[in-house]
Amino acid sequence: MNWIIASSFLLFIGSVAFISLYNSRRKKADTLNRFFLADRKLAFFQVGCGLLFTNINTSTIIGENELVYTHNMTVMAWGVTSVLAMLLVSEFIMPMYIRLGISTTPDFLTARYDRSVGKIVSMIFLFGYIINLLPSVLYSGALAMNGLFNFSAAFNVDYSTSIWILVWILGSAGCLFTMLGGLKATTISEMLLGMGLFAGGLMLPVFGLKYLGHGSIQQGIHVLLTNHKDHFNSIGSSSDPIPFGTLFTGMLLVNLYYWGTEQYIVQQALASKNLKTCQKGIAVACLGKLISPLFLCVPGLIAVHVFAGMQNPAEVFPMLNRLVSPPIISGFIAAIIFGAALTTFNAGLNSSSTLFILNIYKPWLEKRSQIVPEKRLIWSAKLFQIIVCLIAIMIAPLIILVKHGFYTYVQTVNGFFNVPIFTIMFIGLVTRKVPPLAAKIGLTFFIVSYGLTQLVFNIHIHFLHILAILFVITCGIMLLIGKLYPMSVPYQLKTNNLVDLEQWENRHFYTGILILLMILVFVVFSPLVLVK
Structure with a gap:
């Protein structure tokens, strides 16, 4: 040493x-x-x-x-x-x-x-x-x-x-x-x-x-x-x-x-x-x-x-x-x-x-x-x-x-936890009447289905595509449950802010710059430039 x-x-x-x-x-x-x-x-x-x-x-x-x-x-x-x-x-x-x-x-x-x-x-x-x-x-x-x-x-x-x-x-x-x-x-x-x-x-x-x-x-x-x-x-x-x-x-x-x-x-x-x-x-x-x-x-x-x-x-x-x-x-x-x-x-x-x-x-x-x-x-x-x-x-x-x-192992295992949670979070953000039952069924369906594709059946589809497919299906299941068994009282967002809520006034300008730089990085490392 x-x-x-x-x-x-x-x-x-x-x-x-x-x-x-x-x-x-x-x-x-x-x-x-x-x-x-x-x-x-x-x-x-x-x-x-x-x-x-x-x-x-x-x-x-x-x-x-x-x-x-x-x-x-x-x-x-x-x-x-x-x-x-x-x-x-x-x-x-x-x-x-x-x-x-x-x-x-x-x-x-x-x-x-x-x-x-x-x-x-x-x-x-x-x-x-x-x-x-x-x-x-x-x-x-x-x-x-x-x-x-x-x-x-x-x-x-x-x-x-x-x-x-x-x-x-x-x-x-x-x-x-x-x-x-x-x-x-x-x-x-x-x-x-x-x-x-x-x-x-x-x-x-x-x-x-x-x-x-x-x-x-x-x-x-x-x-x-x-x-x-x-x-x-x-x-x-x-x-x-x-x-x-x-x-x-x-x-x-x-x-x-x-x-x-x-x-x-x-x-x-x-x-x-x-x-x-x-x-x-x-x-x-x-x-x-x-x-x-x-x-x-x-x-x-x-x-x-x-x-x-x-x-x-x-x-x-x-x-x-x-x-x-x-x-x-x-x-x-x-x-x-x-x-x-x-x-x-x-x-x-x-x-x-x-x-x-x-x-x-x-x-x-x-x-x-x-x-x-x-x-x-x-x-x-x-x-x-x-x-x-x-x-x-x-x-x-x-x-x-x-x-x-x-x-690859780390990211694949993460699939059991990340997108299933994001799915019920997403539905919770965009709807007001989908009930707790839908969230529980959605989580269970997503995790079990993803586990079957990774541990039991080899369906020759990239795990990221599988996550996207299951996201769409799970959202559909949760929306259907929400249609059949809606919450009697729609969810209302309650404000309890502990800090100031004023937004950054220049954020959209810097957002545009950052997105352009993101695209530029991919262009540089592509057959158009460095791989050419």
């Missing part, structure tokens, strides 16, 4: 942890609002970095570079097309959430349908976090750390053992950090790490091109642009991980779910000090998503020319960093990767405890006429975080057994 890399890593990650915890502890997280939502006082840059860096984690960094190396740039669609979904959420969904004054997305479903629907969705969220989100973040973080520091060789242990040890280290560190600082500490660390991510992430392609050109960046660019040009293609065929048609079907639905419903993402936006701040923060995150292919995908393009036939392509990013970066920069990038794992893990833990305490445990106590002080509820939230963390740590090392690529 290179001790310059290790020292650089420890210095940066230690500085971020100290600054985050110090600033968060100036106001102790001794109330639920402060622990879960940072007192709803986050500025727009904090919101933007929180959204962006909670989304960009080791799963995306490792997974997207892996698929660029094995296939092409089609995988960038996950991030780039999310810009459209984020702008739609900013314009239509966030104003409604903030007007309602909710703390969790199931709060809306409880208000729109009934408490049982909100509780069911909370349980689905928790199940998804515990068996998919948190374990995948820990696994990808461990994989990255092993590739960056080569723990297997340094400590003379086999690969699976080193992954198991690193999972425990990451999980323990993340749980401790979340318990000490709450959402505010997580958000401050996300802002610092977000700036570091762009600094370090943009340096890696430069060092990679210099290595590729034997000391000349210009020659490296020439090599990159004239060889293996098929890897530049972002317009996917039916044989690619992301066929181009899926951008307009299941991927749009998944992105709308993710940015408008996913609790650990929405919670960052709900902590804004007002609606204008929230919308500005989302615009900042959109700009970051358009720049992100430079470190989420370009290292994979460079690796195609550097590594031939890697046995484990998931190690593309950490191996390239270790090979081409100076030791001090390599340690800095390693700290960013470590932080990327922890911030998403921390946000997931915080949101898990938010859902459990506010939507399950506290209502259960109230039903039994028990009044519990907030300090005791915070203690219960921290205990729940420890339990969730331990379960995630146990599951994470098992991901090494999956086939068809780590990132």
